Structures are given as C-alpha cells and as structure tokens.
Amino acid sequence: MLIALFNILIFPGFIFLTLFGWIAEYIDRKLCARLQNRMGPPWFQPFADFVKLVSKEEIIPEEANPTMFKLMPVLALTATVTAFFYIPLWGKSALFAFNGDLIVVLYLLTIPTLTYFLGGWYSTSLYSKIGAVRSLTQLFAYEVPLLLSILAPALLANTWSLSEMAAFYGTHHWYWLFNLLGFAISIIALLGKLEKVPFDIPEAETEIVAGTFTEYSGRLLGLFRLSIDIEAIVGSALLAAVFMPFGLGLPPVVGFALFILKVLFIICLLSILRTVFARLRIDQMMTFCWKYVSPFAFLQLLINLVLKGIIVK
C-alpha cells in the first residue's frame, strides 16, 4: 500500500513528473531562446510561473459552468500522470503492465485534448469556443498518424503491451532501426498533440488570444500549464519507449539516466522544430496530415508487415 502510494505520488508519479516537466519546459524555453539568439529565462522560471499562477485569484466567467470549468484542469493532469505508469522507463517492464496497455496510454493521452475542448466550451467565451473547436478538429488530423505509427512497431513485436514490446526489442537489438519513418511521423503528430508551432492552431495568439485558456486564470491555469508540461514528458517517454528501445538491460542508475536523455532528446527535437516553422492554418494542417503524414504511416505499417513475414518468424 505504502509503496503504491509512493509510486503514485512521488516516483515515478506526480512529484517526479512535475519536477521533470518543469525541467523539460525550462530546457524547451531556453533552447528556443538560444536558437532565436535570445537569452532565455533563468532555470527556475517554470517553477516561478507556477507559484505565481497558484497564488493568483481565480476568475470564473459568470456564464461558465463552474463545475466543468474547475474539473477540466484536474482531469487533464490526472490523465497524463496515469498514462505515465504504463510506460517502461528503464528495464523491460513498466510499473503496471497488461496486454493492451498501449491503447490505454494513447487513450489517456487523448483525454487532455478533450479537456481542452470541454474547458474551452464551458467557459463560453467566443475565443475559447473557437479554440475548443479547433483543438478537436486538430485531434482528428494527428491522432490517426500517431496511432498508425505506434502500431507499426507493436506489430513487429506482435504485442499490444508496451512492456512486452520493450522485452522484444531488448532481445532483437537492431530492429528499432526499421521504425525510423514511424518515429519521424510520430514526432510530427506529437507536435500536434502538444499544440506547438506549426500546429499551435488551437491557441494561436494573434487570432484567438489564447484559445481554450483565454478565460482560465490563477490555480486552474497553473494546473493546465502543468498538465501540458507533463503531457510533453509522457508523450516523449512513450516515443522513447516505442522507437528508441536500446540500452534496456543496463543497471537502474545508468538506465534511468539514459531514459532521461532519450526524453530530453525528443524534447529538444520538438523545440528545434517549433522554431523553424510558421503556424499552419487549420485546413492546411488537415490536408498535410491526411495527404502526406497518414500515407507514410501506412507505408511504415506495410514495411513492418512485410518484414514480419520475411524476418521475424
């Protein structure tokens, strides 16, 4: 019981994820700033932002549904933290594992987007509503490529469980190289999921102020921000587990360090990508995802099907 509580609250649960999320946010912001030839914030900035938001007054719009409005940030946070337990960090098994946990993780990672939609919808501001509709529209564009590209490695490993996938790639060392195309696709999809440039359409500042979060303030906004940070960690950890399954047999400390490095590599990749593009329009994003990204995801699936027939007997 105590160990379960420790796992949920401290490691690898809430506290660890929060701290790691802040570190990742700092690295993202600092790297982005340096890429733009700026200085960037000091190391404690994400923490300071959080403290500031938490200490501020919460304003709930008169027309908004208070229960839903308050519930959504908590739900987003819970979903992302829960998803983390099913991802193998180092070694070959996650904290909890069962056959089919891959689908559960992907499902749990969809919940934040739904909370953005509901939170935006129930705050009744026009900007929020447009942002809410946009984030749901965007969901349909990136979710399919993401699912397909993660399905391909799972197909090769012949399992629906992340832990068993880790075990498979742990024994077949260089098989992960077959999934590089899928990795590229899932990075693009993750950009969409985390609503970063070029897919930050739901919170496009110059169009709809802050989208869903326009009416959010104080503690609730702080929780939303935290859940976005944690979502970035969980998304990157998922990609690291699925597409970079190497060095899994190492001792815990080295393995843990390697895991952190893998996640930070993906975070850095995301922040480099978000500096070099302009924001697309929602119709352009739909076209791009359905016309180019999804077919490539199918191609990856096809490659893995053929491979499975030839090599993996």
Add this chain to the structure above:
Amino acid sequence: MHKVIIPVGPQHPALKEPENFMITLSGEKILKFSARLGYNHRGIEKACEERTYIQDVYLTERICGICSHSHSTCFVQAVEEIAALEVPKRALYIRTLVAELERVHSHLLWLGVAGHEVGFDTLLMYTWRDREVVMDILAMLTGNRVNYGINTIGGVRRDITPEQSKEVAKATNTLEERTKYYIQIATKETTLIKRLSGVGVLSHDDAIRLGAVGPTARASSVDRDVRRDDPYAAYGELKFKVITDNHNDVYGRTLVRMGELMESYSMIRQLLKNMPEGPIAVKAPRKIPAGEAVSRYEAPRGEDVHYVKSNGSEKPERVKVRAPTLANIQTVAKMLEDRQLADLPIVIAAIDPCFSCTDRLTVIKEAGVRKNKVMSWEDLHDYSIGWYRERGIDFAGLNKKLTRMLK
C-alpha cells in the same frame, strides 16, 4: 456552427494599437468584416492649430511612432512652400537619408510583425535583431531612436560628419547582406509561403478603385510612387526603381517591401556619395505669410498627405493629415472576403497599419438620422453613464461602495 460575431480589438494580441474590428464568422469562415476607427483620436490637428510652426514640427513627428520622419517632413515641406524658403541642398540630402533609413527600419519591423502574425516568432526575433543596426545608426545621426527631430523649418538640425557617413555605409552593407537572407527565407520557406501566398488578394482594379497606396497598391501592380512621380527632397537626383509585383497577395506585398529595402540601400549609398557641401538650414521666419499648401510624401506605408493653411501669424490656421493607413484600411474588407479567421491578422498586418496615424475626426452616423450632431462634453458624459446603466452597471452605486471601502 451558427454565426458568431467576434471582436478583434480594441485590445487584442494581433493588434499593436487599439482599434476595433467586428468579424462575423461561420465556423472558421469570415462572412463580414467591419472596422471601427477612432480609438486613438488625439485631436492632434487641433493641437497643431494651438501651437507655433516650430512646435508643430515636433507634434507632427508624434503622429506616428514608426514613420515619424515622414509626417514631420511632410509638414515641414508644406510650411516651406508657403514661406517660399529655399532649403539648402545638403539639408535635403540629409532629410532623404534619414527618410530612407526610416524606410529600412519600418520594413524590417513589418517583416518581423508579419512573421509573428503567422506564428513564425523566429523570423520576428531575427529581423528585429537586425533592425537594431539601423536603429543605432538613426540614434547616432539624430540623437534618438524613434522621434528623430532632425527636421526644422528651412532645413535640418544636425549635420552629418564624415565618420558618421562611414558608419552608415558600413551598416548598410551589413543590412543588405541580412536582407538578402530574409528574401531567401520569404521565398523559400514552405510554411511561410503557405501562409502568405493566395491570402488577402486585392486585384489591380480593386486596388485602384479603393484607392490603395504604397506597397499595398504596388503589390497589385499599381505603378505609383510619390518619390518618382512627384519628386521631393533629393529624390529627383537619385536613381531608383519603383518595385511592383503582380502576385496581388500578402506574398507580393512581402516581395515589394523586400525589394524596396534593396532599393533603399542603393539610395543610401548614392546619398552618401553625392552629399553636397554647404549649410544645413536657412533661417525661417517665425510668422509664416498667409497661404496654403499641400505636401505629398512617400512614407514606408504609402502616400502621406499634409495640408497646411496659414493666416500670416505664428500659428497655422489649419493642418490636415491624411495618413497612408486611412487610404488602405478600406481594402482590408475586400481582402478578407471568403477568407478564414486565421488569415485575419496577417491580412490586417499586410497593409502595415498605423492606427494612431489614421485616427482623426470620427463621425458616427446613426442609421436613419440625416443630420450630424456634435456631442458636447456633458452629452458624452451622460451618454456613457446611460450606456453602462443599460447594461446593469451603476457607477453611482459603485462610487459609494468604493468610498466606503476606502474609509
């Protein structure tokens, strides 16, 4: 989704100045666009009538933050024409030099703003970093980064030393190299082109019909530039091309502005090379003889027009300003027809709007009322209290509450 009307402004991240646009949306599609100007009305024309000519030079400079030199030169030219002053050639050259440097800083600023409006913040950071080069040059030449205060009636206030002109030449080389890079980015980066091309289309005929000016018109292949058509200052002695483009869209406007930057660098070099010797100002009388004049000036945003009427006293009788944005703002509604909400910020930004330039007198016409009426201060006061009371906000009650709280 049913129709919604969303307000963009007076406070909105896309707008750097307060102005209100009401957008009727159906989903993402813009059905109707209406602009309401007047939030930045400062009564600057009236203020000009209350001050002497020399004070007005500084006042007109503050009509706009970015094209401050444009407005002050335009005003000064009109006054000089009335007073029949022969401005020394060196003064004209220095004026033109500052004008071209101002164009460089304005166009680089625009590119950054355009980048920001389409979510390309890296472009914003880079262009504004390089814009600092020209800002430093302007600060060195004139003593300030924005309100240069270089003009005075009858000439300019500061001479340019050989060392300074060397610095300017050096900075011009740096800027030219950087601008070439930005042209590369603007014409090669896929995501940027996707957001710019085909957006905010203004056909050649529409540009003429709606009276577009400056780069907005030139991007619709309207070959019109005051610098060439009605040369003022030293432009008559300079060789330059008027850049036009037939893309008709925001992409075309970007190309025109970038092309103008390159022309500006060549003009700056010519000015530095051919700078004549001599005095930099003639003495202007305090009292300007009676008369009137219209002065035209090609500001970075388009044609700027000042009208000055004098009555022989120290103060002008009437000053009228027509800023370029006023001519361009009508085109926005045309450009936004059948576009998406996402295109709104970049289309508004593409005319390089300057609302504080534009906001002069506002006349609000009520439907069905033929006669215009002037509202006095008391009327306005009562109107605003009534407006809020209708919406359930009673300031008398709030006032009492506030006084109680303060006690």
Add this chain to the structure above:
Amino acid sequence: MIRPGKMLKAVLQSLFKKPNTLNYPAEKSPMPDKFRGKLLFHPGKCIGCKLCMRDCPANAINIVKVGDRNFEAQIDLGKCIYCGQCVDSCLKKALEMTKEFELASLERGKLKVVYHADNKESPAK
C-alpha cells in the same frame, strides 16, 4: 528550392553565438554622443530671454527669475518630449542634453526637476 525548415541552419548556428540581447538593468548599451536625454541647465549662462519657454512644444520648461541676473529652471520631465528644441533656441548655450535616459519614477514629484541658481539640482517641492 522551396523547402520547409529553410531557417534551420541559421537557427542551429546561433546556438553557438552569444545572445544578441542584453540583460538590461544589469548591462546597458551605451548611448550615442549627442543623445537627447535629460536636460541640463547652466544657471550662470542664462540671461532670462525665455526663448526656450516659447519654443517648447510641451510647455515642459519654466525659467523663473530669482534675483538680479539669477535664473532657475523648472523642468517637468513628465512633460518633456526630449526634442531638444530649447537647446537649439537658447542663444547662450545655457541648456544642454545629457545621455541620461532612465528617468521613470514612481513618484510624480521626482519628475519635476529644479535647477537652482546656485548650480544645484533638486526635485521640486
């Protein structure tokens, strides 16, 4: 060739460059010579012609006679637009612009500066 990520090279290069921005209150960039900053008044040179008062577009300067051939200047930094016209108008070069530009203040009183006839500067009462 049109391709996405055209800025990638420059962006990665700037990782190895020094940031272009300054950590402002700690580091400051130098102002150019002849920068138009805070006004400085030399009481000894003033002859009280009040041309500066007449030409000031913002009515920010006020010259007061305090004794025989003794003048003091009251300058409202909140009103001053730093155009430098008073410096140009002054026949005796009694006014000068300095490079000082950080003049914001939380108290309105501190924005009113009086240059006394004995060459001392103080905020107005």
